[in-house]
Amino acid sequence: MSAVLETRQLCKSFGALTVAEKIDFRLEAGARHALIGPNGAGKTTFVNMLTGRLAPTSGQIFLAGQDVTRLPQSGRVKQGLGRTFQINTLFRNMSVMDNVALGVAERHGVAGSMWRPAAAHRAVRDEALALLDTLGIADDAGKRVIDLPYGKQRLVEIAIALGLQPKVLLLDEPAAGVPSMESERILQALDTMPKDIAILIIEHDMDLVFRFAKRITVLVQGEVLCEGTPDEIAADKRVHQVYLGEQNDD
Amino acid sequence: MEAFLSSLVSVAFHGVAYGMILYVISVGLSVTMGLMGFTNLAHGVFAMAGGYILVSSLGHALPFPLALALSFIIVAAASVVLERLLYSRLYGASELEQVLFTIGLIFMSVAIARLIFGTLQQPVILPEYLKGQFSLFGRDFPAYRVFLILFSSAMIAGLWFGVERTIWGAMVRAAVDNRPMAQSIGINTKRLFSITFAVGSGLAGLGGALGAEIVAVQPTYPFEQLVYFLIVVSVGGLGSLRGPFVAALLIGITDTACKYWVPQFGAFFIYVATIGLLLWRPAGLFGKRT
Amino acid sequence: MSRDVGYNADHGLRWTECLPWIAAVAVFFVLPDYLSLGARVLTYILFALSLDLILGYAGIITLGHAAFFGFGAYVTGIMAAKMGITDPIIQLFVSGVAAGLLGLITGAVILRTHGLTQLMLTLAIAALCLEIANKATLLTGGADGLSGVVIAPILGQFKFDLYGKTAYLWCLTMVFGGWWLIRRLIYSPFGVALTGIRENSTRMHAIGAPVYWRLVVVYTISAAIAGVAGALLTQTNQFVGLNVLGFEPSGELLVMLILGGVGRLYGAFVGPLVFLIAQDYLAKQFPEYWYFGIGLMLVIVVLFARGGILGIIDRLVDRFKAKKA
Numbered sequence A: 001m002s003a004v005l006e007t008r009q010l011c012k013s014f015g016a017l018t019v020a021e022k023i024d025f026r027l028e029a030g031a032r033h034a035l036i037g038p039n040g041a042g043k044t045t046f047v048n049m050l051t052g053r054l055a056p057t058s059g060q061i062f063l064a065g066q067d068v069t070r071l072p073q074s075g076r077v078k079q080g081l082g083r084t085f086q087i088n089t090l091f092r093n094m095s096v097m098d099n100v101a102l103g104v105a106e107r108h109g110v111a112g113s114m115w116r117p118a119a120a121h122r123a124v125r126d127e128a129l130a131l132l133d134t135l136g137i138a139d140d141a142g143k144r145v146i147d148l149p150y151g152k153q154r155l156v157e158i159a160i161a162l163g164l165q166p167k168v169l170l171l172d173e174p175a176a177g178v179p180s181m182e183s184e185r186i187l188q189a190l191d192t193m194p195k196d197i198a199i200l201i202i203e204h205d206m207d208l209v210f211r212f213a214k215r216i217t218v219l220v221q222g223e224v225l226c227e228g229t230p231d232e233i234a235a236d237k238r239v240h241q242v243y244l245g246e247q248n249d250d
Numbered sequence B: 001m002e003a004f005l006s007s008l009v010s011v012a013f014h015g016v017a018y019g020m021i022l023y024v025i026s027v028g029l030s031v032t033m034g035l036m037g038f039t040n041l042a043h044g045v046f047a048m049a050g051g052y053i054l055v056s057s058l059g060h061a062l063p064f065p066l067a068l069a070l071s072f073i074i075v076a077a078a079s080v081v082l083e084r085l086l087y088s089r090l091y092g093a094s095e096l097e098q099v100l101f102t103i104g105l106i107f108m109s110v111a112i113a114r115l116i117f118g119t120l121q122q123p124v125i126l127p128e129y130l131k132g133q134f135s136l137f138g139r140d141f142p143a144y145r146v147f148l149i150l151f152s153s154a155m156i157a158g159l160w161f162g163v164e165r166t167i168w169g170a171m172v173r174a175a176v177d178n179r180p181m182a183q184s185i186g187i188n189t190k191r192l193f194s195i196t197f198a199v200g201s202g203l204a205g206l207g208g209a210l211g212a213e214i215v216a217v218q219p220t221y222p223f224e225q226l227v228y229f230l231i232v233v234s235v236g237g238l239g240s241l242r243g244p245f246v247a248a249l250l251i252g253i254t255d256t257a258c259k260y261w262v263p264q265f266g267a268f269f270i271y272v273a274t275i276g277l278l279l280w281r282p283a284g285l286f287g288k289r290t
Numbered sequence C: 001m002s003r004d005v006g007y008n009a010d011h012g013l014r015w016t017e018c019l020p021w022i023a024a025v026a027v028f029f030v031l032p033d034y035l036s037l038g039a040r041v042l043t044y045i046l047f048a049l050s051l052d053l054i055l056g057y058a059g060i061i062t063l064g065h066a067a068f069f070g071f072g073a074y075v076t077g078i079m080a081a082k083m084g085i086t087d088p089i090i091q092l093f094v095s096g097v098a099a100g101l102l103g104l105i106t107g108a109v110i111l112r113t114h115g116l117t118q119l120m121l122t123l124a125i126a127a128l129c130l131e132i133a134n135k136a137t138l139l140t141g142g143a144d145g146l147s148g149v150v151i152a153p154i155l156g157q158f159k160f161d162l163y164g165k166t167a168y169l170w171c172l173t174m175v176f177g178g179w180w181l182i183r184r185l186i187y188s189p190f191g192v193a194l195t196g197i198r199e200n201s202t203r204m205h206a207i208g209a210p211v212y213w214r215l216v217v218v219y220t221i222s223a224a225i226a227g228v229a230g231a232l233l234t235q236t237n238q239f240v241g242l243n244v245l246g247f248e249p250s251g252e253l254l255v256m257l258i259l260g261g262v263g264r265l266y267g268a269f270v271g272p273l274v275f276l277i278a279q280d281y282l283a284k285q286f287p288e289y290w291y292f293g294i295g296l297m298l299v300i301v302v303l304f305a306r307g308g309i310l311g312i313i314d315r316l317v318d319r320f321k322a323k324k325a
Helices: A043-051 A073-078 A096-108 A122-134 A150-163 A183-191 A206-212 A230-235 A237-244 B002-036 B043-059 B064-085 B095-117 B143-165 B167-177 B179-184 B189-213 B221-236 B242-261 B268-280 C015-030 C032-057 C066-082 C088-110 C115-135 C165-187 C189-199 C201-206 C211-237 C247-260 C267-285 C287-304 C308-324
Strands: A005-014 A017-027 A032-036 A058-063 A081-084 A168-172 A198-202 A215-220 A223-228 B133-136 B139-142
Touching: A005 A043, A017 A043, A017 A223, A032 A043, A032 A206, A043 A081, A043 A168, A043 A198, A073 A081, A073 C201, A081 A150, A096 A122, A096 A150, A096 C189, A122 A150, A150 A168, A150 A183, A183 A206, A198 A206, A206 A230, A215 A230, A215 A237, A223 A230, A223 A237, A230 A237, B002 B043, B002 B139, B002 B143, B002 B167, B002 B189, B002 B221, B002 B242, B043 B064, B043 B095, B043 B189, B043 B221, B064 B189, B095 B221, B095 C115, B095 C247, B095 C287, B133 B143, B139 B143, B143 B167, B143 B189, B167 B179, B167 B189, B179 B189, B221 B242, B221 B268, B221 C115, B221 C247, B242 B268, B268 C115, C015 C032, C015 C165, C032 C165, C032 C189, C032 C211, C032 C247, C032 C267, C066 C088, C066 C115, C066 C211, C066 C247, C088 C115, C088 C211, C115 C247, C165 C189, C165 C211, C189 C201, C189 C211, C201 C211, C247 C267, C247 C287, C247 C308, C267 C287, C267 C308
Parallel strands: A032 A198, A032 A215, A081 A168, A168 A198
Antiparallel strands: A005 A017, A005 A058, A215 A223, B133 B139
């Protein structure tokens, strides 16, 4: 079975500083994959290269078998790659509905239309509302994003990405900044995701990682340390040493 | 051939003089924009003020060196007041707000200038020892322009030394490079801004005074010259010291050349060249590439 | 309330939106001596609408929008005075298309840049247009301006009379057309996308929106409308001079729009109205104080009254509603 997302020997250096070293990575359809690693391991850099925000120094990126290494962001989005940002990147003064509808409209190809009022595009509206519903925030559709609690804003961030109907979804620390009582909502949202989407999350919240992921990749200083099922990773001594901390000495 | 070479030298000379003035005025803008991230379109007002101070001082029979010094000191002092009272309120504001605010300042200053001095260009009465011609390599150059080039070079050298070698300079460079980092290592950015703003504005005043002969001192000054200062800063690269120097010289020489050889086109080529250059290098010749 | 743009916005016409038109028609009958001032106000309303489209909705800051206004004005002037093309409808059309083309070319160039560079380029382009108009005296009359502008009767019927009646109604028609077009645009998906670009262009890129092209399109449309406004000015004054180009008129337009309120469509109506009436009374008597006053007003609006006059009205209405509750 070919991978939906694959990188081969992906490298990135800023002058003498190497932040990504020969990363080989595969994501299958329907994957529930987590990328973990200590701070500064290069996880966000990796995601930025996947989405096209950052150009790799060498190596290749494949999306559903196609080489997208040179393709700009908008092109990759059209090929089915969606992402959320570590820090909420939302249209804060616009309504929740509009935040999601903007992406849906792009996908429908009507976002450039200048004639009919936006509110008359029922298909876009209905789809946006349905999305908000699956994440449990349909009641907040009319509210301004800036008026929502941070946890719900994070859900809007995920809703926008889902609105693009991605085949691959990259979630950069979806629970970051969310108070622990609200992070349950995020987990529930992740559970309701369509089964055929491949999801890669970057996370520091180990609870979330071990509950969500079927496979985990550990990234340390730009290199892949190891990869495996949650049990394998939890048992791996190297991971303990490098990442889970020297406090587990005994 | 002889005549052509002669005019070439003349253009180069006058171009360099003009370029130096442009630099002395604009360097403050480059540094404060790179340092404070504040779009200060009213920078030309400081230059204009310096010009008026010079002219008034000379009109009151004050000696030339004193007049120059006053143009620096008074403008620098006034800028600190403006900065503390008004500018500092808008440090976090959006670009549009900063643009509008500084345009408002321009309108106000232009009106004040017209009220006090009238609309005509101010004549500059140079002291005797700076008038006349200066002989160099068998050619005659206007003495004042020679003085201008020498004096500006000294100022520029002083400035570069100050930024490269002093602690103040190191702090400015650090803060331009990475402001949050600079703050977290204890640099008092508020005071740094004020001092740097004062130096930059004072220099603009000095430049306006020195260049009063080349760039006429009149109320429409901030409007008309704004483009040039912005060109120097954008082409040179925000926050850089050397970049605007090269840019200012290029503009000075090109502008003089065009006005001399193709006066019917005026400043046309400068604008076109600027547009072309910025398309090729959006961060300017020496600016930070984002 | 400020205009809600978006996918669940109420895009129907509110009754308050009919007020400007009722007022405009009333002025025609009730204040016949002020029609030339009225035509001027209408011209600047159209100009301000074009600026609001790119500044208020798309978030493009420009210091040189008068380049398109002036270009349109001169195109009509040259057609009328030098080429004998006197039909006003053709003049408006050609000016609009020409200004739109200029907008397309300059927009394609400058919208690749950001921040100070972009700002400076808008200024450079405006300065460039002024320079060209200044030097090309054979075509533009240079510093003396272009007179001898002949405007034929509209549709062969309506002559431009001395009282300014035709001019006023002609401008009113054009403003209505421009307003209608822009209003449709703002509520359309394109308009929502523009607001998205203004609010968070990083996000717009991340959802696959062709940000650059959207901006170029709206810049072109705005330039075309500004060009039509400029042409209207030439038609009503039967003269065009250098004062339609450069930083000064661009800056004044910014003042008018900020005064009324940016990004709310009707700020473009209120701003020029208040500004030009005040200018008519005050500027003649105290020109320098007037100039000082608009500068001071800009500073005050930025520091204390963002949202301009309409913003202040909003706040008053909110406070009134809160008291009633």
